[in-house]
Amino acid sequence: MNRLVKAELLKLRTTRSLYGTVAGVVVLVALGVSAAIATAGTNGHAGLETTEGLRGVFGGAVNAGFLLLVLGIITTAGEYRQNTITAALLITPQRRQLIVAKTIAMAIVGVSIAVIATAVTLAVSLPWLATKGVHPSLFSSDVAGVLVGSAAVMVLFGLIGIGLGAIVRNQVAAVVGSLAWLLVVENLLVGLFPAIGKWLSFGASGSLIGSVDAGLLPVGAAALLLLGYGAAFIAAGIRLTATRDVIA
Amino acid sequence: MLRHMNNAIEINGLTKRFGEVLAVDDLSFTVPEGTVTGFLGPNGAGKTTTLRMLLGLIKPTSGTATIFGRPFVELDRPFEAVGAALEASSFHPGRRAHDHLRVLATAAGIPIARVDEVLAEVGLSEAARRRARGFSLGMRQRLSLAAALLGEPRILILDEPANGLDPQGVHWLRAFLRSFADQGGTVLVSSHLLTEISLLVDEVVIVSHGRLITQSSLAALSDHVTPPVRVRTPQAAELRTALTANGITTEPVDDETLHVLDSTTESIGRIAAGSGIVIYEIAAGRFDLEELFLDLTTTKGAVR
Numbered sequence: 001m002n003r004l005v006k007a008e009l010l011k012l013r014t015t016r017s018l019y020g021t022v023a024g025v026v027v028l029v030a031l032g033v034s035a036a037i038a039t040a041g042t043n044g045h046a047g048l049e050t051t052e053g054l055r056g057v058f059g060g061a062v063n064a065g066f067l068l069l070v071l072g073i074i075t076t077a078g079e080y081r082q083n084t085i086t087a088a089l090l091i092t093p094q095r096r097q098l099i100v101a102k103t104i105a106m107a108i109v110g111v112s113i114a115v116i117a118t119a120v121t122l123a124v125s126l127p128w129l130a131t132k133g134v135h136p137s138l139f140s141s142d143v144a145g146v147l148v149g150s151a152a153v154m155v156l157f158g159l160i161g162i163g164l165g166a167i168v169r170n171q172v173a174a175v176v177g178s179l180a181w182l183l184v185v186e187n188l189l190v191g192l193f194p195a196i197g198k199w200l201s202f203g204a205s206g207s208l209i210g211s212v213d214a215g216l217l218p219v220g221a222a223a224l225l226l227l228g229y230g231a232a233f234i235a236a237g238i239r240l241t242a243t244r245d246v247i248a
Numbered sequence: 249m250l251r252h253m254n255n256a257i258e259i260n261g262l263t264k265r266f267g268e269v270l271a272v273d274d275l276s277f278t279v280p281e282g283t284v285t286g287f288l289g290p291n292g293a294g295k296t297t298t299l300r301m302l303l304g305l306i307k308p309t310s311g312t313a314t315i316f317g318r319p320f321v322e323l324d325r326p327f328e329a330v331g332a333a334l335e336a337s338s339f340h341p342g343r344r345a346h347d348h349l350r351v352l353a354t355a356a357g358i359p360i361a362r363v364d365e366v367l368a369e370v371g372l373s374e375a376a377r378r379r380a381r382g383f384s385l386g387m388r389q390r391l392s393l394a395a396a397l398l399g400e401p402r403i404l405i406l407d408e409p410a411n412g413l414d415p416q417g418v419h420w421l422r423a424f425l426r427s428f429a430d431q432g433g434t435v436l437v438s439s440h441l442l443t444e445i446s447l448l449v450d451e452v453v454i455v456s457h458g459r460l461i462t463q464s465s466l467a468a469l470s471d472h473v474t475p476p477v478r479v480r481t482p483q484a485a486e487l488r489t490a491l492t493a494n495g496i497t498t499e500p501v502d503d504e505t506l507h508v509l510d511s512t513t514e515s516i517g518r519i520a521a522g523s524g525i526v527i528y529e530i531a532a533g534r535f536d537l538e539e540l541f542l543d544l545t546t547t548k549g550a551v552r
Contacts, residue, residue: 003355003356006354006355010347010350010354011343011351014340014343014344014347014348014350015340015343078340082339082340084338084340086334086335087338087339087348087352088355089303089305090303090332091326091327091352091355093304093320094321245300245305245307246300246305247300247305
């Protein structure tokens, strides 16, 4: 299994998708954090002296989660798109092991990218906040808690992507479908049935970054919910991968 | 077939149905260890599906396919038993050739030094650091073959490996596979062109519409047919009558040319002389592998 995880990490390191994802995360996080600081206290946005305002700044990285979702999808569905799945299965005919190795590799990559995102968040926010005379306590739940929560969202989105890619196999359909879900469908559903919002990805992510909204699940439950989605998608992906024919 | 030989590959009653389509229909054949076997059939005959079932990529509807007596997915370190190159485009276009092989070697636990060896073996050392996107079809074929060789396998399974190769490439492939077999390796190579691999193979397995047409040695295959004799005569009608009277079948080609089936130039000459028929030209047909192949795969099961 160790060999397979190494091979999966090597696959990620030897194409440009990983570097594109990292670059995208750095840019999105820097922009998100900057926007949160720049708009704080204006047009009804909470000011930086408030808990809500600070959470908005330190939770800015969460918006880059969809990039990890896409990277996860590419990790599994990309094997079908490029037809590298055949070469992989000729070395490792045990398909379950292949998907498990991808899951572990994606968790490692997800944590690494989350660490980078956290570093970018701090590098952009702390000096800027200092010029405004705001000196947040790093180990408070408003800062550390939100940073950890936002990192967890990124990692879990990556794992959900692994499962989705293994289920759908068509990379373009999986990426377009999941973005449509995040950007359109989920908003529509929440608009129609507000009560289910806390069970969907935005609600759960929001809880993890400490959004001030009474209708959300507690942090632990939200983390378990996202983990549950990831585990369910991966389990379904493994099951389907094991039984489906691999035709050119 | 020699009885003392072990079978490297055994296909037994293999059947695959995709919905309404019966892609492979109760197919059985063997590949003796140490031989080069050509797996022949027109496009769509079920060759690729059969090879994919053999390699555990497609589940058979029924029947079995084994390698050294075991299904592929149950082999420990399967890449040491079988190296397979199934298609010429199974690379990430953005990944360098060397990296593609390094990924596979890592997954297999094969020392990375082996990557340079196989790249040299297939003549791709120069292109090792290039991304696969820019590779010609011939280079892709070579990279597929390099991947198949990583585990120093005892069996090579190649699906249409000559597609996209230029004549030098085909020549090189032939020499490569010959030397692999001479060192005791077993090769199963599919093709839709018999002539392309006729210089290479010991045995042929011919399939059409998912069914076995014949398995035999190449030599035995050519014994099955006598090519027609071509005769040019101003008295074609008279000659036909005379030959038919002797129980010989003819096919008119044009006003003065006949194809005479299942006969020899000697007996035709004698019959013509006996009937006082003028012959301008008489020539024994040449054995045409491709025609035989076409004949076998279209009429389905003429020979057994």
